[in-house]
Amino acid sequence: MSPIRLDEPSEMPSTIGGGQITVSEYIFRRLCQVGIKSLFGVPGDFNLALLEHIYDVPELNWIGCCNELNAAYAADAYAKTSKQMAAVVTTFGVGELSALNGIAGAYSEFAPVLHIVGTTALAEKRSPNAKNIHHLIANRKIYQKPDHYVYEKIAKNFSIATASVDDDMEASCEDIDHVIEAIWRNSRPGYIFLPCDLTERVVPEERLEIALDLSYEVGCSSEKIEQVCNRIIERIYSSQNVSVLAGAFISKFRMNKLFDRLVELLEDKVNFFDTYMSKGVYNEEMPRYIGTYFGEKGNKVVSEAIEASDLVLCFGSFSNDMNTGFFSFKLGDDQIADINAQYTHFGGQMDTDVTMMDLLPVLVAKLDVSRVNTAVKYTNIPRQSLRNVHADVDAPLTEADVGRNIENLLQPHDVLIIETCSFMTGAYRLKMNGACLVNQCFWGSIGYALPATLGASLALRDFQKPGKVVTVEGDGSAQMSLPELVSMLRYNVSAIMLMLNNDGYTIERALNGPYRSYNDICGNWQWTQMLKTFGDINEEKSKSYKIDTAKQLYALTSTAEFHNEKRFQMVELIVPKFDMPWNYKQYEVKELSS
Amino acid sequence: MSPIRLDEPSEMPSTIGGGQITVSEYIFRRLCQVGIKSLFGVPGDFNLALLEHIYDVPELNWIGCCNELNAAYAADAYAKTSKQMAAVVTTFGVGELSALNGIAGAYSEFAPVLHIVGTTALAEKRSPNAKNIHHLIANRKIYQKPDHYVYEKIAKNFSIATASVDDDMEASCEDIDHVIEAIWRNSRPGYIFLPCDLTERVVPEERLEIALDLSYEVGCSSEKIEQVCNRIIERIYSSQNVSVLAGAFISKFRMNKLFDRLVELLEDKVNFFDTYMSKGVYNEEMPRYIGTYFGEKGNKVVSEAIEASDLVLCFGSFSNDMNTGFFSFKLGDDQIADINAQYTHFGGQMDTDVTMMDLLPVLVAKLDVSRVNTAVKYTNIPRQSLRNVHADVDAPLTEADVGRNIENLLQPHDVLIIETCSFMTGAYRLKMNGACLVNQCFWGSIGYALPATLGASLALRDFQKPGKVVTVEGDGSAQMSLPELVSMLRYNVSAIMLMLNNDGYTIERALNGPYRSYNDICGNWQWTQMLKTFGDINEEKSKSYKIDTAKQLYALTSTAEFHNEKRFQMVELIVPKFDMPWNYKQYEVKELSS
Structure with missing residues (x-):
C-alpha cells in the first residue's frame, strides 16, 4: 500500500503581504474559527484553485471522498457527532448536484453543513454571451444563453443562507460570514459559491479578527420571555404528574448543558422520556428515566406512562412520522408545553418569537423545585433494553x-x-x-x-x-x-x-x-x-x-x-432474509422452495 | 452465487376487468410502445406499489441498480446507445435527488430519459395539514407545513415536460402521454410523478390504442422551409469548396438515415468532417472523410482544411467548450449554414422555427448534385488514427x-x-x-x-x-x-x-x-x-x-x-501517474523522491 504522503507546503505564501490573504484562505480560516478540522469533498476543475488554499491553513485536513454524495453524508455525520459544524467542497454542477441528497438530508434533519461550490468564472456567469461551459445545463432553447446561476437558485431550497461571491470582496466576505453564522444558529446547511476566477482575490487578513456572531438571535423582549416562562412555571406548580419529553433539537441547538441542569433540578420529582431522534440525551440509569416514547408503535407501558401525565414539558421535539411512531403520539394540546427550537406552543398560545433557547435559561433560573409536585413513581417499567431477548445461541443469528x-x-x-x-x-x-x-x-x-x-x-x-x-x-x-x-x-x-x-x-x-x-x-x-x-x-x-x-x-x-x-x-x-425487527409490521412469509 | 430467480406472476391480474388497467401498468405499457425493454432504478417505499406492476408487463425487465445516480447514468447510456428512450424509477426525495446529476446530464446532452418518481400520497400532498413525512424536507419554519411539491418544482429545470399524476385519471394519462412524446421529440428528459396512493387507480385499457405521436413538430409552413432550403442550395451551387460538418444532434434527433443519404449524394464532391460528440457518424474509409474538427486544440491539417472552405454545411452541431476545442473553431458566420436541431442560422438570418428535421428531407430531395462544384481534394491528410504512435513495447504502458x-x-x-x-x-x-x-x-x-x-x-x-x-x-x-x-x-x-x-x-x-x-x-x-x-x-x-x-x-x-x-x-x-494524453496541456512534473 502506498504511504499517505504529506503535502508539501503551499506554493503561495499564506499571507500575500501587506496584511492581505486570498478569499479562499479567508473562507478556510473562518471554518477553523468555528472548529472545523476536517473538510470533506471531491476535486473538480472548478474547485482546484480553491482547494490549493487548504494548504495555507494547516489546521484543516482535506478528506477526499469517493463521490460527492458520500462526502455530504460524511459531513452530516461529522456535524451531528461533533455538535459543531461541517463543510463539504464540490465542483460546479456535477459535483454539487451529486451531493444534493446529502445536503437536503442535513437541511431536513437540522445538521449544520456548509456546502462550498467552485463555480464557473464570474466573467462568464455575468456575460451577456454566456456560453455552454461543461457541467452547465444547456438552455432549453440551445440558441439562447445558459443560466450559470441555475444551481444556485435550486440550492436555496436546501439552505438557510447562500453567498455567491462576486468582485465586491468586502460584501462577499460579509455574505460568507453571514452564511456561516446562519448555519450555526439555525443548525441547517448553507452554501458558498466561489467562482473559479476569484479564488486568488485578496481581502484584509484583519477581517478575520471580527468575531463571528454565533449567538442565537433573540426574537422578542426579555419581558415576553419571562411572561411565557412564568405561565409555564405556574402550570408546572399546579400539575400533579409532570413529565419531561426531550426532543432532538436539544442537541441540534446545543442546549444539552442547560437541559442537563433542568433534569438535575427535576430528577426526583418528574418522569423523563426521550424520542427516537434524541436517544442518548439522558443518563438511562436515572431512576425516573422511563424510556423512549414511540406512541402506539412503541412500548405500551412507556406510552401509557407519558400519556397519563397532566403536563408534558416537551423540549425541542421534532414532529415527523419516523420520530413519532407514525404520528401515533397521544398527547393533547392542553397536556403539552411545546418548547421548541423555533416556537413555543402552550396553553392555546403559539409564539413564534419565543424559543427553547430563550426559555431554558430563564426556566432553569426561576424554577423553584420545592413547589413541583412529585409525579407518579412507576415501578413496573422494565429497563429499556433488548437483553431480555432470549436467543437460542445455536440457532441462526437474528x-x-x-x-x-x-x-x-x-x-x-x-x-x-x-x-x-x-x-x-x-x-x-x-x-x-x-x-x-x-x-x-x-x-x-x-x-x-x-x-x-x-x-x-x-x-x-x-x-x-x-x-x-x-x-x-x-x-x-x-x-x-x-x-x-x-x-x-x-x-x-x-x-x-x-x-x-x-x-x-x-x-x-x-x-x-x-x-x-x-x-x-x-x-x-x-x-x-x-x-x-x-x-x-x-x-x-x-x-x-x-x-x-x-x-x-x-x-x-x-x-x-x-x-x-x-x-x-x-x-x-x-441473518435470515426475512428476519424482521421486533416491532415492525408482521407478515406471513412462506419460504419458496428454491 | 445464488441463481437469479424468475419472478412469479403478479398477484394482481394484468387487466383488472371490464377493459380497465392500473395507471401504473398504463405507464409501463406506454414505455413498451416506445421500445423500452429495460427499466432502471432502485426500490423505495414510495415506489414499491408501482414497481409491483412491472410484472404485469412481461416485455419489461427490471434492472435494479446499486444507487439512483448509477441508474440514471445507465439509463442515459441505454438511450444514447439504442437511439431510443430510456426510463429510470426512483423514490420520493432521497432517490430522485440522488439521480439528479444523471438526469441533468441527460438534459444537457440531449438524451431522452424518463424519470418516474414514486411520491407521497396525493391526499397528503394536498392536505392543508401536510405533515413531515420521511424523505421530505421540513419547512424552513418547522411549525409551517412542508411543501410536498418541492422536488417537482426543481425537476422543471432538468426536464422538457413533467406530469404530476392526480385523481383526474383522464387528464393524468394525457399528461403522461405528453411527457413521453415530448421526451422523444426533444430528446431530453421528462418526469412522471406518481403518488403512492394512486398506483392502483384504473384507466381504460383501450386508451393504449391511441398511438403516441412521436413525429417532430413542424414550427412553420412548408413554404418557409422551402424558401430557406432554396437559399442554402443556391449558396451550395455558388460555392467552390464546400465542407459538411456533422454534429451530435444528427444522431440525437435520429436523422442518421437522411443524413447518410445526403452524404451519399455529396460523397465525391465535398469534404466531410465530424466533431468529438458525433464521432462514428461517418464511414471513416470514405475518401473525402477528413477527420474530427477540434479547432486549435485538434489536428492542424484537419482544422486548416475545414477553415479553408467557402461554405460549411453544419448539421446539428452542439456548441460547447468540450466539443469545440474550447471554442477555438475558426469559422465565420458568413462561412456557415448552421442547420440545427432547434434553429437554422444562415446568411445573417436566424430562424428558430426551421430545423434540421424540417430542412434535411427537403434538401436531400431538391439538391441537384451535378450543380455542386468539386471541392479541394486533400491528399495530405493522414488517416485519423493513433496507430502511428510508436510505442516501445517493453516500456511502461502509456x-x-x-x-x-x-x-x-x-x-x-x-x-x-x-x-x-x-x-x-x-x-x-x-x-x-x-x-x-x-x-x-x-x-x-x-x-x-x-x-x-x-x-x-x-x-x-x-x-x-x-x-x-x-x-x-x-x-x-x-x-x-x-x-x-x-x-x-x-x-x-x-x-x-x-x-x-x-x-x-x-x-x-x-x-x-x-x-x-x-x-x-x-x-x-x-x-x-x-x-x-x-x-x-x-x-x-x-x-x-x-x-x-x-x-x-x-x-x-x-x-x-x-x-x-x-x-x-x-x-x-x-499507466504512469503523470502520463497524459497526446494533446493535453503539457506541464513539467518533477518526480518526488518518495
Missing part, C-alpha cells in the same frame, strides 16, 4: 441478537450509527449506555451509514473525544455508498461495522413484494474480502469477520480487545 | 498505447464508452472503425462510464444489435460509481472494461496541484480481485487481467477470443 450484542458492546461516548434498514425500525428500544445515536431517522436515505461512519469517526478523532463508532449497516444499503470503505483505510479509521447480510432490501420486502426481483440485490458480496480488495491486502488497517450464530457474535463482542481494536473492523452478520 | 490498442480492438457496431478522464482529452483522434462513441463529453460527470457500460450493454442486447461495449475507465472515476460492477454479474454483461490505474485524478493533476493530496485516491485498489469480491468467486461471469506493457496489451487485444469472450472482462492497465 436482528434481535444483533441488538442485544450492541447493548453489550456500547460504551459511554460511543457513537451508534444505524442505517435506514430493517434493523432501524426496532432500534428505538436499544439501551444506549451513554452512547449517542447518529442516523437519518427522518430523512432516511439508504446508504448514509457507511460514509457517516467515516465522518463520525473523524469527528471523534478531531475533537479528541473518547469512544468509538459502531455502525449497523444493511447489505442493500451498503451497496449504495460502498466505495467509501476505502476511506476507512486511507484515513486510518478504527470503527466497527456490523454488516447485516440478509440478501437484499429486507425493509422493503416487509412493505411489498417479499419475493420480488426489485427487492433483490446481487447476493454474493464477499464482505470479508472487501477491505483487502480495497487495498488492505495484509489486514494492516482492517480486520474482517463472518458471524452466523448469536454464540459467535457474543464471543466476539464481549471481549475488550474487540472494542479496543485500532483497526477498522468489518463484521459480516448472516 | 495512454497512447491504450488508444492504439483500442483501434485494434474496435469493430463495427461496437460501442466505445470513454470516461471523463485524462484519456478522454485526446480521444477525439481515435479511429472508430464503425463503432459509435457514448460518453458525457459535455456534461463530464466522472463516474459515468461504469454504469453506462451496464446501460449500453443492455441496449445492445435488448435491441439485438451486434457489437460489444468497450469502456475506458479511470481509477479516480471508477471509485465514484464502483458498486455497479456487481450488476455486470447480476445481468450477465459481456463488456470489456479497460481500467486505467494511474493512481488518482490524473486529469486534475494536469490542471492544478499535481502532487496534492486532493488529487490522490487511496491507491491500492485490487482491480483484478474486484469482481471476485463482488460475488463471482470462480470467474464464471467475469475475467480479470493486469497489464503493464504495450506488448502484453497488444497480445491480449489482438486475439479474437478477447473480443468474443462472453464474460465481463476487466483489464487493469498500469
Whole structure:
C-alpha cells in the first residue's frame, strides 16, 4: 500500500503581504474559527484553485471522498457527532448536484453543513454571451444563453443562507460570514459559491479578527420571555404528574448543558422520556428515566406512562412520522408545553418569537423545585433494553441478537450509527449506555451509514473525544455508498461495522413484494474480502469477520480487545432474509422452495 | 452465487376487468410502445406499489441498480446507445435527488430519459395539514407545513415536460402521454410523478390504442422551409469548396438515415468532417472523410482544411467548450449554414422555427448534385488514427498505447464508452472503425462510464444489435460509481472494461496541484480481485487481467477470443501517474523522491 504522503507546503505564501490573504484562505480560516478540522469533498476543475488554499491553513485536513454524495453524508455525520459544524467542497454542477441528497438530508434533519461550490468564472456567469461551459445545463432553447446561476437558485431550497461571491470582496466576505453564522444558529446547511476566477482575490487578513456572531438571535423582549416562562412555571406548580419529553433539537441547538441542569433540578420529582431522534440525551440509569416514547408503535407501558401525565414539558421535539411512531403520539394540546427550537406552543398560545433557547435559561433560573409536585413513581417499567431477548445461541443469528450484542458492546461516548434498514425500525428500544445515536431517522436515505461512519469517526478523532463508532449497516444499503470503505483505510479509521447480510432490501420486502426481483440485490458480496480488495491486502488497517450464530457474535463482542481494536473492523452478520425487527409490521412469509 | 430467480406472476391480474388497467401498468405499457425493454432504478417505499406492476408487463425487465445516480447514468447510456428512450424509477426525495446529476446530464446532452418518481400520497400532498413525512424536507419554519411539491418544482429545470399524476385519471394519462412524446421529440428528459396512493387507480385499457405521436413538430409552413432550403442550395451551387460538418444532434434527433443519404449524394464532391460528440457518424474509409474538427486544440491539417472552405454545411452541431476545442473553431458566420436541431442560422438570418428535421428531407430531395462544384481534394491528410504512435513495447504502458490498442480492438457496431478522464482529452483522434462513441463529453460527470457500460450493454442486447461495449475507465472515476460492477454479474454483461490505474485524478493533476493530496485516491485498489469480491468467486461471469506493457496489451487485444469472450472482462492497465494524453496541456512534473 502506498504511504499517505504529506503535502508539501503551499506554493503561495499564506499571507500575500501587506496584511492581505486570498478569499479562499479567508473562507478556510473562518471554518477553523468555528472548529472545523476536517473538510470533506471531491476535486473538480472548478474547485482546484480553491482547494490549493487548504494548504495555507494547516489546521484543516482535506478528506477526499469517493463521490460527492458520500462526502455530504460524511459531513452530516461529522456535524451531528461533533455538535459543531461541517463543510463539504464540490465542483460546479456535477459535483454539487451529486451531493444534493446529502445536503437536503442535513437541511431536513437540522445538521449544520456548509456546502462550498467552485463555480464557473464570474466573467462568464455575468456575460451577456454566456456560453455552454461543461457541467452547465444547456438552455432549453440551445440558441439562447445558459443560466450559470441555475444551481444556485435550486440550492436555496436546501439552505438557510447562500453567498455567491462576486468582485465586491468586502460584501462577499460579509455574505460568507453571514452564511456561516446562519448555519450555526439555525443548525441547517448553507452554501458558498466561489467562482473559479476569484479564488486568488485578496481581502484584509484583519477581517478575520471580527468575531463571528454565533449567538442565537433573540426574537422578542426579555419581558415576553419571562411572561411565557412564568405561565409555564405556574402550570408546572399546579400539575400533579409532570413529565419531561426531550426532543432532538436539544442537541441540534446545543442546549444539552442547560437541559442537563433542568433534569438535575427535576430528577426526583418528574418522569423523563426521550424520542427516537434524541436517544442518548439522558443518563438511562436515572431512576425516573422511563424510556423512549414511540406512541402506539412503541412500548405500551412507556406510552401509557407519558400519556397519563397532566403536563408534558416537551423540549425541542421534532414532529415527523419516523420520530413519532407514525404520528401515533397521544398527547393533547392542553397536556403539552411545546418548547421548541423555533416556537413555543402552550396553553392555546403559539409564539413564534419565543424559543427553547430563550426559555431554558430563564426556566432553569426561576424554577423553584420545592413547589413541583412529585409525579407518579412507576415501578413496573422494565429497563429499556433488548437483553431480555432470549436467543437460542445455536440457532441462526437474528436482528434481535444483533441488538442485544450492541447493548453489550456500547460504551459511554460511543457513537451508534444505524442505517435506514430493517434493523432501524426496532432500534428505538436499544439501551444506549451513554452512547449517542447518529442516523437519518427522518430523512432516511439508504446508504448514509457507511460514509457517516467515516465522518463520525473523524469527528471523534478531531475533537479528541473518547469512544468509538459502531455502525449497523444493511447489505442493500451498503451497496449504495460502498466505495467509501476505502476511506476507512486511507484515513486510518478504527470503527466497527456490523454488516447485516440478509440478501437484499429486507425493509422493503416487509412493505411489498417479499419475493420480488426489485427487492433483490446481487447476493454474493464477499464482505470479508472487501477491505483487502480495497487495498488492505495484509489486514494492516482492517480486520474482517463472518458471524452466523448469536454464540459467535457474543464471543466476539464481549471481549475488550474487540472494542479496543485500532483497526477498522468489518463484521459480516448472516441473518435470515426475512428476519424482521421486533416491532415492525408482521407478515406471513412462506419460504419458496428454491 | 445464488441463481437469479424468475419472478412469479403478479398477484394482481394484468387487466383488472371490464377493459380497465392500473395507471401504473398504463405507464409501463406506454414505455413498451416506445421500445423500452429495460427499466432502471432502485426500490423505495414510495415506489414499491408501482414497481409491483412491472410484472404485469412481461416485455419489461427490471434492472435494479446499486444507487439512483448509477441508474440514471445507465439509463442515459441505454438511450444514447439504442437511439431510443430510456426510463429510470426512483423514490420520493432521497432517490430522485440522488439521480439528479444523471438526469441533468441527460438534459444537457440531449438524451431522452424518463424519470418516474414514486411520491407521497396525493391526499397528503394536498392536505392543508401536510405533515413531515420521511424523505421530505421540513419547512424552513418547522411549525409551517412542508411543501410536498418541492422536488417537482426543481425537476422543471432538468426536464422538457413533467406530469404530476392526480385523481383526474383522464387528464393524468394525457399528461403522461405528453411527457413521453415530448421526451422523444426533444430528446431530453421528462418526469412522471406518481403518488403512492394512486398506483392502483384504473384507466381504460383501450386508451393504449391511441398511438403516441412521436413525429417532430413542424414550427412553420412548408413554404418557409422551402424558401430557406432554396437559399442554402443556391449558396451550395455558388460555392467552390464546400465542407459538411456533422454534429451530435444528427444522431440525437435520429436523422442518421437522411443524413447518410445526403452524404451519399455529396460523397465525391465535398469534404466531410465530424466533431468529438458525433464521432462514428461517418464511414471513416470514405475518401473525402477528413477527420474530427477540434479547432486549435485538434489536428492542424484537419482544422486548416475545414477553415479553408467557402461554405460549411453544419448539421446539428452542439456548441460547447468540450466539443469545440474550447471554442477555438475558426469559422465565420458568413462561412456557415448552421442547420440545427432547434434553429437554422444562415446568411445573417436566424430562424428558430426551421430545423434540421424540417430542412434535411427537403434538401436531400431538391439538391441537384451535378450543380455542386468539386471541392479541394486533400491528399495530405493522414488517416485519423493513433496507430502511428510508436510505442516501445517493453516500456511502461502509456495512454497512447491504450488508444492504439483500442483501434485494434474496435469493430463495427461496437460501442466505445470513454470516461471523463485524462484519456478522454485526446480521444477525439481515435479511429472508430464503425463503432459509435457514448460518453458525457459535455456534461463530464466522472463516474459515468461504469454504469453506462451496464446501460449500453443492455441496449445492445435488448435491441439485438451486434457489437460489444468497450469502456475506458479511470481509477479516480471508477471509485465514484464502483458498486455497479456487481450488476455486470447480476445481468450477465459481456463488456470489456479497460481500467486505467494511474493512481488518482490524473486529469486534475494536469490542471492544478499535481502532487496534492486532493488529487490522490487511496491507491491500492485490487482491480483484478474486484469482481471476485463482488460475488463471482470462480470467474464464471467475469475475467480479470493486469497489464503493464504495450506488448502484453497488444497480445491480449489482438486475439479474437478477447473480443468474443462472453464474460465481463476487466483489464487493469498500469499507466504512469503523470502520463497524459497526446494533446493535453503539457506541464513539467518533477518526480518526488518518495
